[in-house]
Amino acid sequence: xxxxxxxxxxxxxxxxxxxxxxxxxxxxxxxxxxxxxxxxxxxxxxxxxxxxxxxxxxxxxxxxxxxxxxxxxxxxxxxxxxxxxxxxxxxxxxxxxxxxxxxxxxxxxxxxxxxxxxxxxxxxxxxxxxxxxxxxxxxxxxxxxxxxxxxxxxxxxxx
Amino acid sequence: xxxxxxxxxxxxxxxxxxxxxxxxxxxxxxxxxxxxxxxxxxxxxxxxxxxxxxxxxxxxxxxxxxxxxxxxxxxxxxxxxxxxxxxxxxxxxxxxxxxxxxxxxxxxxxxxxxxxxxxxxxxxxxxxxxxxxxxxxxxxxxxxxxxxxxxxxxxxxxxxxxxxxxxxxxxxxxxxxxxxxxxxxxxxxxxxxxxxxxxxxxxxxxxxxxxxxxxxxxxxxxxxxxxxxxxxxxxxxxxxxxxxxxxxxxxxxxxxxxxxxxxxxxxxxxxxxxxxxxxxxxx
Numbered sequence: 001x002x003x004x005x006x007x008x009x010x011x012x013x014x015x016x017x018x019x020x021x022x023x024x025x026x027x028x029x030x031x032x033x034x035x036x037x038x039x040x041x042x043x044x045x046x047x048x049x050x051x052x053x054x055x056x057x058x059x060x061x062x063x064x065x066x067x068x069x070x071x072x073x074x075x076x077x078x079x080x081x082x083x084x085x086x087x088x089x090x091x092x093x094x095x096x097x098x099x100x101x102x103x104x105x106x107x108x109x110x111x112x113x114x115x116x117x118x119x120x121x122x123x124x125x126x127x128x129x130x131x132x133x134x135x136x137x138x139x140x141x142x143x144x145x146x147x148x149x150x151x152x153x154x155x156x157x158x159x
Numbered sequence: 160x161x162x163x164x165x166x167x168x169x170x171x172x173x174x175x176x177x178x179x180x181x182x183x184x185x186x187x188x189x190x191x192x193x194x195x196x197x198x199x200x201x202x203x204x205x206x207x208x209x210x211x212x213x214x215x216x217x218x219x220x221x222x223x224x225x226x227x228x229x230x231x232x233x234x235x236x237x238x239x240x241x242x243x244x245x246x247x248x249x250x251x252x253x254x255x256x257x258x259x260x261x262x263x264x265x266x267x268x269x270x271x272x273x274x275x276x277x278x279x280x281x282x283x284x285x286x287x288x289x290x291x292x293x294x295x296x297x298x299x300x301x302x303x304x305x306x307x308x309x310x311x312x313x314x315x316x317x318x319x320x321x322x323x324x325x326x327x328x329x330x331x332x333x334x335x336x337x338x339x340x341x342x343x344x345x346x347x348x349x350x351x352x353x354x355x356x357x358x359x360x361x362x363x364x365x366x367x368x369x370x371x372x373x374x375x376x377x378x379x380x381x382x383x384x385x386x387x388x389x390x391x392x393x394x395x396x397x398x399x400x401x402x403x404x405x406x407x408x409x410x411x412x413x414x415x416x417x418x419x420x421x422x423x424x425x426x427x428x429x430x431x432x433x434x435x436x437x438x439x440x441x442x
Binding site for chain 1: 160161162163164165166167169193194197198201202210212214238258261262263264265267268348349350
């Protein structure tokens with residue numbers, strides 16, 4: 001059994017080459033081999049959303065993709081989001097609205113919220129809740145998270 | 160948990176993939192979107208020796224119109240179906256149902272072929288394909304065959320696919336004028352697996368004809384119910400005696416309880432989703 005592969009990919013704008021075991025999922029590779037611990041590992045079966053990150057422009061579950069599948073891919077984690085306008089605004093808005101307590105869900109929550117805001121989603125609370133329904137938060141009750149996303153959208157509309 | 164170790168191959172064309180699948184000596188598993196297989200592997204419910212990753216096969220990624228059908232490559236992702244003008248125009252049942260399938264991050268990876276091959280009784284796709292009278296095109300090294308959706312789903316995670324076969328494409332007849340569709344599901348949270356759901360297609364030109372009513376998340380597989388369809392066919396709207404009969408027939412389905420709802424709850428919810436889907440069609 002050949003149980004590892006060499007992969008080359010771009011992570012947060014930087015080219016990376018590594019040998020990864022076949023069984024290692026993408027988020028474990030990013031955390032354990034590259035030291036990018038921003039993406040969290042929660043349920044490991046695609047339910048909690050804590051590992052949500054961007055692969056080739058789409059938000060995906062980092063625990064449901066193998067690292068070997070990321071060969072040739074362009075990946076952005078929460079560490080790389082900050083250079084994007086809307087991400088920085090969301091981070092400030094999360095802080096201002098107390099949209100986090102323990103912070104475990106926050107990187108994934110930011111990733112999903114960023115996808116919604118960048119796609120031009122409206123300040124409709126029900127639509128925001130639906131978009132974030134795949135990200136669990138056990139602290140805030142979601143109210144303040146939705147507030148934070150609404151604030152960013154409404155500020156964007158004023159500008 | 161983490162997946163057990165496995166060998167990994169990512170073929171770059173369909174022929175190479177079929178050659179890898181033709182090996183009867185080992186435990187070979189096809190990896191499509193991975194949104195169900197990866198959790199199963201992480202739970203060690205699945206421990207294949209060889210994983211054949213289809214994500215490099217561009218010849219399985221397409222949505223096109225041909226011969227009165229919409230043909231969809233099996234590696235087409237849910238997000239691509241959602242955004243496709245062809246699907247929006249010709250397969251409105253998909254447009255209604257897709258937002259209920261898990262969450263955006265899952266739909267960005269999950270594929271139509273993967274969900275069809277898995278045959279999860281609580282998943283939407285098998286019910287949609289039966290309601291749409293779709294044809295599933297299976298390929299192996301030994302050739303190609305077409306299987307009607309109604310004959311494809313045989314039981315709990317069981318399909319008509321044979322060893323060495325994979326789903327190459329799915330073909331959906333373009334509906335005629337006057338064909339309406341309805342979809343309704345009840346889940347604990349948006350995007351969760353349904354506790355009960357139904358997909359309906361029907362000709363609404365008076366009187367109603369060609370009704371197809373398919374329930375999911377109520378039994379061991381997506382279940383078409385001709386006894387309920389018979390109450391719809393031939394009337395102008397479903398009410399009174401026919402609705403009462405339809406409710407009785409729904410109660411006779413072979414209900415299976417699961418973690419989300421027991422049999423009595425599913426019996427009740429199946430009637431609720433049916434009434435709501437019908438109300439949406441005839442509103």
